[in-house]
Amino acid sequence: MPAATPAGPLHVTAVLVSHDGARWLPQVLEALAAQTRDPDVLVAVDTASTDDSVALLTAALGAESVFAADRDTGFGGAVSHALDRLADHDSPPPEGGWIWLLHDDCAPAPEALERLLHEATGPGAGPEIAVVGPKVREWPSLRRLVEVGVTIAGTGARETGLEPGEPDQGQRDDPRQVLAVGTAGALVRRSTWSALGGLAPQLPLFGDDLDLGWRVARAGSQVRVAPAAMVFHAEAATRDLRTPGALTGSARRGQRSAALFVLLANCRGAVLPVQYVRLLLGSVLRAVGLLLLKAPREAWDEIVAAVSVLARPWRLMTARRSRRATAQAPPAVVRPLLPSVVQPYRDGAA
Numbered sequence: 051m052p053a054a055t056p057a058g059p060l061h062v063t064a065v066l067v068s069h070d071g072a073r074w075l076p077q078v079l080e081a082l083a084a085q086t087r088d089p090d091v092l093v094a095v096d097t098a099s100t101d102d103s104v105a106l107l108t109a110a111l112g113a114e115s116v117f118a119a120d121r122d123t124g125f126g127g128a129v130s131h132a133l134d135r136l137a138d139h140d141s142p143p144p145e146g147g148w149i150w151l152l153h154d155d156c157a158p159a160p161e162a163l164e165r166l167l168h169e170a171t172g173p174g175a176g177p178e179i180a181v182v183g184p185k186v187r188e189w190p191s192l193r194r195l196v197e198v199g200v201t202i203a204g205t206g207a208r209e210t211g212l213e214p215g216e217p218d219q220g221q222r223d224d225p226r227q228v229l230a231v232g233t234a235g236a237l238v239r240r241s242t243w244s245a246l247g248g249l250a251p252q253l254p255l256f257g258d259d260l261d262l263g264w265r266v267a268r269a270g271s272q273v274r275v276a277p278a279a280m281v282f283h284a285e286a287a288t289r290d291l292r293t294p295g296a297l298t299g300s301a302r303r304g305q306r307s308a309a310l311f312v313l314l315a316n317c318r319g320a321v322l323p324v325q326y327v328r329l330l331l332g333s334v335l336r337a338v339g340l341l342l343l344k345a346p347r348e349a350w351d352e353i354v355a356a357v358s359v360l361a362r363p364w365r366l367m368t369a370r371r372s373r374r375a376t377a378q379a380p381p382a383v384v385r386p387l388l389p390s391v392v393q394p395y396r397d398g399a400a
């Protein structure tokens with residue numbers, strides 16, 4: 051195991067959220083123990099796992115560092131629960147504190163935290179940097195890229211800019227500003243987390259990263275990707291390798307409803323009616339197309355996802371009010387971070 055660099059003045063609180071993650075946790079915990087820069091505080095939140103997750107976490111971290119939450123607690127809610135529990139004795143100055151978000155199926159490379167901090171606070175970095183994310187490779191293949199920053203199209207398609215199965219050959223290694231980074235391995239400035247109220251409670255599993263990035267940009271700050279930092283992510287919920295307690299229905303339904311919510315909660319007020327109608331018609335057309343392809347379950351997911359968002363306008367209005375309260379930059383700052391209008395059609399994701 052490499053010797054860890056002393057923590058120094060930059061205070062990092064790492065929060066690992068587990069949910070039936072025993073099959074990945076041994077390697078995740080080993081990867082955390084091998085970091086060249088240890089987090090100052092490492093705690094875990096288990097959302098009522100039915101496997102050996104709690105035992106594994108307790109053996110590695112100690113019972114005092116493992117908190118319990120209800121099974122239907124989402125990722126953002128679990129992180130907030132941990133921070134609340136730590137509030138009495140883990141309160142660094144807001145400008146010097148960072149939160150490292152960790153999934154139980156995400157193993158960081160040994161230099162991950164050190165390199166995230168370098169991008170966030172090293173030479174040339176400014177206070178406008180609020181979130182930094184790593185390059186994400188697929189686990190267990192270890193070579194294929196999953197994300198190096200992410201954005202969202204006007205259709206709701208999640209856009210990574212990657213080819214399917216694209217191997218990592220260093221071709222995506224330029225650090226840059228992006229709309230969002232995945233929450234697996236993301237480093238978030240603690241003052242930003244507090245100012246924005248953490249991850250959106252309406253997005254317990256999917257889309258919370260895109261929503262956070264959009265709100266960060268409107269708050270006048272930046273999200274950056276640091277490809278020198280790397281994590282390996284199994285994407286267990288997305289790939290249906292487990293059934294999250296915070297999810298109702300299929301992963302596909304959860305992803306689609308989250309995408310619709312993110313777009314309608316964050317788009318400019320002037321285009322909201324047009325966007326609403328566009329997404330309604332798009333959802334109907336997608337459902338019809340899926341029926342023609344003899345995929346009735348996927349078509350049903352499409353309709354249920356649309357109804358769950360579009361039929362609750364009061365929920366969207368509440369979300370939009372909360373976003374206006376933290377917005378300090380005009381909506382135009384987000385435009386360069388979104389894909390072109392034709393991108394989702396080129397990808398066949400419309």
